[in-house]
Amino acid sequence: MxxxxxxxxxxxxxxxxIKIFSAVQDSxxxxxxxxSKDHANIKFKRVNEKTGKEVPWENxxxxxxxxxxxxxxxxxxxxxxxxxKTKHIEIKHFVDESEIDSMYFEQPYYLQPEKTGARxxxxxxxxxRKTGKAGVALFVMRDREHLCIIKAKDDVLVLNRIRFxxxxxxxxxxxxxSVKSKPxxxxxxxxxxxxxxxxxxxxxxxxxxxxxxxxxxxAKSKGKTVPFTPMKVVHSKTKDLAEQLRASLSDKRKAS
Amino acid sequence: xxxxxxxxxxxxxxxxxxxxxxxIYWPDEGFTKGDMIDYYDKIAxxxxxxxxxxxxxxxRNPNGITDKGFYHKDAGENAPSFVDVFKVKAExxxxxxxxxxxxxxxxxxxxxxxGCIELNPWNSTIKKPDNPTxxxxxxxxxxxxxxTEVVDTALxxxxxxxxxxxxxxxxxxxxxxxxxxxxxxxxYDYEAVRNFANIIAALVQEQLPGTTTLERSLSKRGPKIYIxxxxxxxxxxxxxxxxxxxxxxxxxxxxxxxxxxxxxxSPKQFTMxxxxxxxKKKGDLFLxxxxxxxxxxxxxxxxxx
Numbered sequence: 322m323x324x325x326x327x328x329x330x331x332x333x334x335x336x337x338x339i340k341i342f343s344a345v346q347d348s349x350x351x352x353x354x355x356x357s358k359d360h361a362n363i364k365f366k367r368v369n370e371k372t373g374k375e376v377p378w379e380n381x382x383x384x385x386x387x388x389x390x391x392x393x394x395x396x397x398x399x400x401x402x403x404x405x406k407t408k409h410i411e412i413k414h415f416v417d418e419s420e421i422d423s424m425y426f427e428q429p430y431y432l433q434p435e436k437t438g439a440r441x442x443x444x445x446x447x448x449x450r451k452t453g454k455a456g457v458a459l460f461v462m463r464d465r466e467h468l469c470i471i472k473a474k475d476d477v478l479v480l481n482r483i484r485f486x487x488x489x490x491x492x493x494x495x496x497x498x499s500v501k502s503k504p505x506x507x508x509x510x511x512x513x514x515x516x517x518x519x520x521x522x523x524x525x526x527x528x529x530x531x532x533x534x535x536x537x538x539x540a541k542s543k544g545k546t547v548p549f550t551p552m553k554v555v556h557s558k559t560k561d562l563a564e565q566l567r568a569s570l571s572d573k574r575k576a577s
Numbered sequence: 578x579x580x581x582x583x584x585x586x587x588x589x590x591x592x593x594x595x596x597x598x599x600x601i602y603w604p605d606e607g608f609t610k611g612d613m614i615d616y617y618d619k620i621a622x623x624x625x626x627x628x629x630x631x632x633x634x635x636x637r638n639p640n641g642i643t644d645k646g647f648y649h650k651d652a653g654e655n656a657p658s659f660v661d662v663f664k665v666k667a668e669x670x671x672x673x674x675x676x677x678x679x680x681x682x683x684x685x686x687x688x689x690x691x692g693c694i695e696l697n698p699w700n701s702t703i704k705k706p707d708n709p710t711x712x713x714x715x716x717x718x719x720x721x722x723x724x725t726e727v728v729d730t731a732l733x734x735x736x737x738x739x740x741x742x743x744x745x746x747x748x749x750x751x752x753x754x755x756x757x758x759x760x761x762x763x764x765y766d767y768e769a770v771r772n773f774a775n776i777i778a779a780l781v782q783e784q785l786p787g788t789t790t791l792e793r794s795l796s797k798r799g800p801k802i803y804i805x806x807x808x809x810x811x812x813x814x815x816x817x818x819x820x821x822x823x824x825x826x827x828x829x830x831x832x833x834x835x836x837x838x839x840x841x842x843s844p845k846q847f848t849m850x851x852x853x854x855x856x857k858k859k860g861d862l863f864l865x866x867x868x869x870x871x872x873x874x875x876x877x878x879x880x881x882x
Contacts, residue, residue, distance in 0.1 A: 558779070559776050559779045559780065559882055560882055562772055562775055562776050562779075563776055563877055563880075563882040565772065566769060566772040566773060566776070566873070566877065567874070567877055569768070569769060569772075570765070570769060570873065570874055
């Protein structure tokens with residue numbers, strides 16, 4: 322694992338030198354685009370829309386279309402708008418993690434202390450664990466300032482980037498029902514929910530698409546073909562119904 | 578010879594009084610009530626086996642197809658002596674309903690004279706009222722669907738039923754849809770048949786999620802074809818095979834060979850006028866629905882649900 326950010330984490334008078342690692346990985350396979358004729362890799366070129374000629378990187382600028390023309394931004398303009406470059410994450414205050422709606426959550430990262438910060442890291446982690454709280458902070462990565470929370474998960478401190486409020490869309494354009502549900506129906510639905518409720522176990526759910534694809538790749542590399550089996554979609558509702566029907570049919574057989 | 582407004586038709590030892598023969602029932606085509614009576618008179622031998630022993634829900638359109646008409650179940654009380662009656666206690670109010678059971682041609686003409694353009698027999702007979710003779714899937718399009726989509730839904734239904742090892746028969750509804758029947762010979766009760774139909778309908782809907790729905794509520798259904806499995810309930814009825822429908826064109830609910838169920842099929846191509854030539858050629862394609870049988874238990878195994 323390679324650290325993607327090095328700096329320090331602080332709250333109050335404590336300052337912990339840390340490294341940041343990405344906590345997630347893509348489970349999808351990395352597939353390359355090829356020419357079907359000779360399997361040569363497909364390459365992208367940046368071309369001038371008018372001339373069709375390739376444009377070298379150093380000649381490419383970014384612009385914003387406004388009042389019928391482009392306003393071109395220079396590196397200096399971005400720097401002026403950008404946050405003060407800082408390698409420090411300061412926890413401003415602490416909240417209950419459950420207060421933060423899951424809609425706000427973005428990328429999670431692991432924090433690892435440098436040798437000199439080990440004791441303070443352990444202290445902060447244990448305090449988080451004891452209180453169940455999370456720290457709210459701002460940090461700068463790749464020239465942008467991000468909002469994040471820092472919390473303990475088992476032995477590690479996790480930094481979870483969260484969205485700013487203006488990134489969440491309003492629901493005013495959605496057509497949402499305003500009818501009041503009938504109490505009896507609500508009661509039934511609640512009973513059903515309770516019946517199907519259980520602890521959340523992420524290990525029960527697997528994305529096995531990649532696994533199946535990898536099986537096909539391996540078989541193909543050995544020259545074998547995998548028989549095509551269409552996806553069998555049987556809703557669990559249908560399954561339940563079939564189960565019920567089968568039971569009632571066998572009951573009747575016994576009875577008669 | 579001028580057509581008389583009122584006349585009697587002799588059926589064996591019975592006599593059925595026919596009234597208002599000249600009343601226009603299909604204004605676009607100019608077909609009269611008399612034309613309708615004559616149709617049922619002529620088709621009687623073919624349709625009666627499909628009505629025999631089955632309580633009828635009367636859908637009466639005494640003013641022809643432009644009128645909405647009304648439902649009339651409790652029609653047996655004042656009926657002539659040749660009409661058989663089956664008493665059913667209504668679950669809602671404990672009232673006894675005298676259903677007409679159409680066991681003979683005289684009864685057929687009697688209900689036709691009441692303005693029953695459409696014939697709505699139960700799926701079960703009075704011998705085993707709780708066990709339907711068949712399972713039916715009613716493929717009922719919204720006015721936004723093309724008939725091609727209806728045909729594709731019927732074919733998907735056949736595909737699923739084939740996979741289940743179950744033989745099925747298709748007919749036009751006589752209006753805009755198709756009906757798929759599976760003979761079951763009264764082996765299962767309504768609940769089992771309805772649950773099985775629900776499974777089949779759900780599997781079909783999974784095949785065609787873009788055009789079909791199992792949503793019963795008309796307002797929530799949207800521009801989709803309703804795969805109706807709920808008709809498999811006691812007292813629920815669909816227009817019988819060879820029944821006319823109170824719709825323009827005087828179309829007939831007509832049995833089809835599966836090979837005819839393709840994109841060239843039109844829902845109203847068989848009418849009161851041209852059906853007899855077809856019957857002469859094909860015979861009663863729906864007779865097996867009354868006689869054959871299928872196993873739901875085996876079907877569930879084959880479907881692996």
